[in-house]
Amino acid sequence: MKASNSLWNARIAGAIEPGLASEIDAFENEIALKKQGKIEDKIFAETRLRRGAYGQRYDNGQRHDGIESRKLAYPQPGLTKGPNTLWDAPGMQRIKIPFGGMNAAQLEVMAELAEEYSDGIAHVTTRQDFQLHYVHIEDAPSLMRRLAAVGITTREACGNTVRNVTACPLAGVCRGQAFDVTPYARAFASFMLGHPDAQDFGRKFKAAFSGCADEPCSLVRIHDLGCVAQTRVVDGKTERGFSVYVGGGLGTVPYQAKLFDEFLPEAELLPLGQAMARVFARLGEKKNRNTARMKFLVVKLGLEEFKRLVLEERARLPFDPRWTAYLAEIEKEQETPSRPPGLLQITAPEPADQREWRGSNVYPQRQAGYATVTVALPLGDITADQLRALADMARKYVNETVRTTVEQNIVLRWVSESDLPALYADLQRAGLNQAGAGTILDPTSCPGTDTCKLGISSSRGLAGELRMRLAESAISRDDATRGLRIKVSGCFNSCGQHHVADIGFYGVSRNKGGFAAPHFQVLLGGQWNENGGAYGLAIGAVPSKRVPETVERITSRYREGRQAGETFQGFIRRIGKAACKQMLEDLMTLPTHAEDASFYTDWHDVREYTLGDLGIGECAGEVVSPLEFQLTASEREAFEAQLALEKGDVAKASKLAYEAMLRGATALLTWRQVFFVNSPDGVVETFRKEFYDTQLFFDPFAGGKFAQYFFRAHELVAEERTADSATRLIEEAQLFIEACHSCTIREAARLQAAKA
């Protein structure tokens, strides 16, 4: 905790916009009250989350160090900042960057904060935010004040609020855009920030803006509210508006957003957002977090009814001048270059590294003579020195602005093409000249087990390992595979956006002979284009240590087997999932701990792998237990359900998915050696009693969600399903089976600990 904390307020108070200043003062007071025991844990947790102050792994004061689970002896063990969250444990501070837009002064402040309050690194997220890790809660108000003094707020960066509003980093300079969406994204973000109608959600609300429908830059189809720029001509006049999509989201079960309105006139954007927020706040689920996102409300009500309610709400709203006030300023807001346009001139033979960088990281803008340059950040990380160097470049080459991207990079826009060689030299000096932006060399990853409390496998460790290996491999030089995107999440929550990757992974675990091993589910054929237009489907889980080989296998099969001009998605669709699974079958095997213990540690982490930081220990032999056998069979059924769906047999797919869940539940009951009537009703009834009511099956963070999937599938077993709902059922079946695995690992660890 910093000695200067009490001094910052006086030092910069005048530089902070009064609304933000009083917000931060209030938070500081809440911190003081919490320390005096005058605020409940639950309330304080929500209040800090709403300011972006998040928890971090091990903040319950417990960590497995590779030998045993140990208590972290913080100086104030009795003081907490939320349920089961110790006061002194470092946390993560998320910093909202609307549409990813930042200026040079803001980059410099980010550098200062990374050095003084964090570990010297600022991290760009998959939603254009910044995150700082290892921050002490009592440093947060100073950190927030310093940000506020340069016009950045952390307000509503987490919690059940309108989260960072994202937009294409190319907005305004893109060759394919209908128009620049920046002013609209900015207006939406500032209108919704702290808006009274957006304070009572059951879950978060994410909005995104895109300048076109085809490119992926802001992934509108995976958002609660996605707006795609459109124009139309009426009476000879061009009008601006948006196609509006609602109810998308990744998370455990991904939903594609549905078209709400083909053309919403620009003046209606903010009132529609407000009306939607009111409907979501009024009718959205509040008790069960797992079904509280807007996507569930849209499905529950049906799109037409949801639309009717929103439009009814819109008609009732009292007029607010802010709805349209910003429109008059839009033309004045256009970003301009600081240097004249130029032509790239290369006199001497161009160095190979610069040529490669130009090929992947430079985008010629719609404005002749200018280019947008992507600064590729390894795993989204940038040092304080690099942030300052980037601020210098923003001042030297462009009009002091940069934008973060959902691929965890930063772009400099309006670079005069004649400046490209000089800019490259400056980037090289700062160690920021990595080529391959947006290619297979630039995998995206969420924080995973490095810092996230929910992480199951090391997504950053894996992404880092893949970066290193692919840089040396022919895969990154072959035109067919170079452009593929890899995205990795540490768990089913999808923060790494694995569903929309060509090759996606999310962390799961498996148990063999009493030892837990990190694994990744492989998802193939997700669509990054068309704003995240299609989701990949799970093929199966491979041990974490076999993922590099898995990537090698998939890409070489694609290189060898693709037809002329065939995309990766087309290839995967053509060969089908059965062939994909067959291709990876041998890589899905896990050697025993005795055969190869390295499979039981994770990438870049030498500790024996544990789930929930509980050791497993003792080897129970190499015989495949009936439990493992049954769970494998239920995985197979879920897979067969996918195949049936692929063939258009919705009924068979639904039946198989349900049966996969039933088999998983039966396997657990048999394993626990409890008596049950072996019929679907009997299994459900006993499973509920033994695993749900006792909370044995509860995921430490998702609670009983996965069991509820099973109960719901059982309730609806007789109903006819649509292809959409069958797809969801299959996803839910896979998650339920994963939860069966996790449950047995947790239980084995508990028994082990009790024995010790």
Next chain:
Amino acid sequence: MEHVSIKIFATADSSPVAIADAIPVFHRWIQARDLPELAIDVADYSHVPAGPGVLLIGHEANYALDNAHDRPGFLYSRKAADGVSLQYVYDSALRGSRRLEAEPEYQGKLKFDPKELEITLNDRLLYPNTEAGWLSVEPALRAFLDGLYGTGAYNITRAADPRERLSVVVSAA
């Protein structure tokens, strides 16, 4: 002085330093539970060029095999505002660097020389990187360095960029 960091640079003849090899080393240090600070976790930034390398994150202080400015060194950063002396920070850095050198991953390949080190004051408000900021800490720093190397037996170079933290690179003869 609060929030002081001291980095002892690796010697020029150390082999190219495998930064990521510090990951298992720091995990072992945590397992050994013999550091005076509460050790929390290991943070790996070995993939970032000229970055903070690999850190052992602690409650009162961090240890790191640091690679800022592309110069490997052993860094001890005091985070707690508890008024420990410069000597304490230096001793911690020296102890840590000696221990790292002796680890199997680095034995014979990595050497730290306390004759060249960097002292950073990690708080811009208390210690601004200005002339006035420097003058306010110079006597204490010099008194410490005089004691360490002998009066006048070292050179000091200050960080030139005013945006950087107040820091000095010290080279002793």
